[in-house]
Amino acid sequence: MASTGLLVVSNIKQLGQSLRSIEKYVNSLYIHLNVPASTLPTPPPVWGRLISQLYADSSSYVDNKLDLRVLVAPLRQQHDARTLKLRKPIDIIFSDAHHPELCDRLRSELNISKPTIFLQDTKGCTDLQADSGKSVNQKVFPNVVLGGTFDRIHIGHKIFLTQAVLRTCKRLVVGVTTAAMTKGKVLPELILPVEERIAQLREFLLDIDNTLQYDIVPIDDPFGPTQHDPEMDMIVVSAETLRGGQKVNEIRAANQLCQLDIFAIDIVESNVNDGIHESKVSSSNTRIDLLGTRWQQPLARPELPRRPYIIGLTGGIASGKSKMAERLGNMGAHVIDCDKVAHDVYEPGQPCCEKIVQHFGQEILGSDGRIDRTKLGPRVFGNPQELQALNAIVWPEIRVEVNRRLAVLRAGAHVPKVVVLEAAVLLKAGWETNCHEVWSMIVPAEEAIKRIMERNKLSESEAKNRLAQQVSNVDIVSKSQVIFSSQWDYDFTQRQAERAWQMLTKELEQAERMSSSL
Numbered sequence: 078m079a080s081t082g083l084l085v086v087s088n089i090k091q092l093g094q095s096l097r098s099i100e101k102y103v104n105s106l107y108i109h110l111n112v113p114a115s116t117l118p119t120p121p122p123v124w125g126r127l128i129s130q131l132y133a134d135s136s137s138y139v140d141n142k143l144d145l146r147v148l149v150a151p152l153r154q155q156h157d158a159r160t161l162k163l164r165k166p167i168d169i170i171f172s173d174a175h176h177p178e179l180c181d182r183l184r185s186e187l188n189i190s191k192p193t194i195f196l197q198d199t200k201g202c203t204d205l206q207a208d209s210g211k212s213v214n215q216k217v218f219p220n221v222v223l224g225g226t227f228d229r230i231h232i233g234h235k236i237f238l239t240q241a242v243l244r245t246c247k248r249l250v251v252g253v254t255t256a257a258m259t260k261g262k263v264l265p266e267l268i269l270p271v272e273e274r275i276a277q278l279r280e281f282l283l284d285i286d287n288t289l290q291y292d293i294v295p296i297d298d299p300f301g302p303t304q305h306d307p308e309m310d311m312i313v314v315s316a317e318t319l320r321g322g323q324k325v326n327e328i329r330a331a332n333q334l335c336q337l338d339i340f341a342i343d344i345v346e347s348n349v350n351d352g353i354h355e356s357k358v359s360s361s362n363t364r365i366d367l368l369g370t371r372w373q374q375p376l377a378r379p380e381l382p383r384r385p386y387i388i389g390l391t392g393g394i395a396s397g398k399s400k401m402a403e404r405l406g407n408m409g410a411h412v413i414d415c416d417k418v419a420h421d422v423y424e425p426g427q428p429c430c431e432k433i434v435q436h437f438g439q440e441i442l443g444s445d446g447r448i449d450r451t452k453l454g455p456r457v458f459g460n461p462q463e464l465q466a467l468n469a470i471v472w473p474e475i476r477v478e479v480n481r482r483l484a485v486l487r488a489g490a491h492v493p494k495v496v497v498l499e500a501a502v503l504l505k506a507g508w509e510t511n512c513h514e515v516w517s518m519i520v521p522a523e524e525a526i527k528r529i530m531e532r533n534k535l536s537e538s539e540a541k542n543r544l545a546q547q548v549s550n551v552d553i554v555s556k557s558q559v560i561f562s563s564q565w566d567y568d569f570t571q572r573q574a575e576r577a578w579q580m581l582t583k584e585l586e587q588a589e590r591m592s593s594s595l
């Protein structure tokens with residue numbers, strides 16, 4: 078199902094039930110407010126509260142998968158001149174009231190073959206009500222501005238953007254934060270690239286109202302073009318960023334630019350209250366919900382035997398990889414810990430051990446004649462050449478041993494369905510090609526530094542140095558199919574693990590059914 082619907086709505090009181098029925102048919106829905114002819118044309122802001130209410134209420138009935146877009150352009154036109162210019166082709170029209178003549182007209186204008194679905198009998202329903210003039214700021218300006226990160230547009234963004242569109246009659250400027258400004262956010266590595274966020278914003282804005290000019294620009298500081306653009310009249314902010322709006326005016330005063338009218342919208346509260354998600358509807362929450370889900374589709378690896386299915390488990394230093402491996406092991410995976418394999422190949426008598434002593438000298442041995450990792454570690458961490466030399470000796474040996482263990486498993490009577498290959502530097506070693514997919518752990522740098530200082534008894538600068546040797550979280554994420562983060566409590570990490578495991582089990586069962594039916 079990847080289709081788009083148009084809902085002609087005359088009574089938003091019953092909208093919840095309507096949306097629930099519609100969700101089964103489409104994943105994208107334009108909402109056309111069938112406002113009474115007598116109210117058009119009205120200053121568009123009078124519809125602001127109703128539209129915000131509609132978006133806010135929708136979250137109680139349908140999840141984010143149904144992409145709702147309330148059309149603003151038709152609210153600007155005379156009733157009989159209202160033609161819909163939509164970007165996506167419409168597959169089907171829904172209507173909550175019996176307006177067959179309007180729906181017939183729209184069907185023919187939009188070239189829709191399917192009959193209109195009338196959702197329920199709403200005889201006697203009241204017409205959509207505009208806000209009475211006094212209770213709302215009805216001012217409309219030629220040039221309006223707003224800003225934000227706008228990662229994966231959610232209903233809070235839709236309200237924010239729509240309120241700005243309703244108050245603009247010529248040009249809307251949208252500042253979109255670049256990576257330089259999003260570092261401090263929750264799971265910043267999962268924020269979409271600024272170009273993608275800008276493209277999504279443009280699509281949404283043109284969808285709801287194609288009569289305005291949209292200047293959507295990347296911003297590297299909180300004030301963007303408001304600092305120097307004389308052609309601005311109003312700034313739309315959220316209740317949280319009101320202070321930012323006032324600061325903009327202070328900067329504009331200093332730069333001898335006109336003051337902006339400030340319009341603040343309310344924050345939309347989220348339905349979840351678990352101490353992990355934010356209490357408002359937010360992109361951070363959306364990103365948190367991506368943990369333990371399929372972040373990217375696995376690449377085809379036809380060269381690898383189908384069973385066991387190999388998951389490379391990796392992640393930054395002190396990110397909780399071993400604990401995650403243990404969790405996946407408890408759920409049924411066979412775990413191969415590459416660090417333990419490294420310990421084995423370091424044993425005296427092993428060719429790897431001899432090569433290491435040849436390169437680094439006898440001083441890296443302990444009194445028992447074994448390689449002392451506390452002596453070897455400081456020789457390589459902070460010295461890229463020596464680390465590379467060690468990797469060149471050790472990685473091929475570990476890989477041979479891992480492949481030997483996999484061959485033993487494959488030849489056994491009970492081949493495990495899933496093997497988790499836990500390897501701290503899997504991506505640096507390029508071992509992802511040996512795995513069907515990569516699952517990764519990430520934690521914020523400050524958390525990793527704190528953990529390294531505690532666990533490895535290192536100073537802050539030593540911990541930072543260790544962290545600097547690692548593949549960055551952004552690079553880890555770009556090469557991973559599932560992401561986890563252990564920055565919250567134990568139970569939440571467990572929930573992420575269970576989610577991913579259930580998803581994989583289902584997928585593997587499906588693949589098995591398909592191959593046996595061939």
Ligand SMILES: CC(=O)SCCNC(=O)CCNC(=O)[C@H](O)C(C)(C)COP(=O)(O)OP(=O)(O)OC[C@H]1O[C@@H](n2cnc3c(N)ncnc32)[C@H](O)[C@@H]1OP(=O)(O)O
Binds near residue numbers: 393416454471475508
């Ligand atoms: C491809 C793989 O992932 S194989 C598994 C990782 N092992 C290797 O790469 C072998 C080379 N490394 C080593 O032998 C050891 O790390 C030593 C001897 C250098 C240091 O040993 P120790 O002081 O015990 O440190 P330890 O092995 O716990 O490593 C500490 C961190 O350094 C990082 N690290 C380990 N090896 C490397 C490496 N080759 N390059 C960069 N970082 C590394 C890991 O992220 C590890 O973090 P983690 O414990 O949260 O996973």
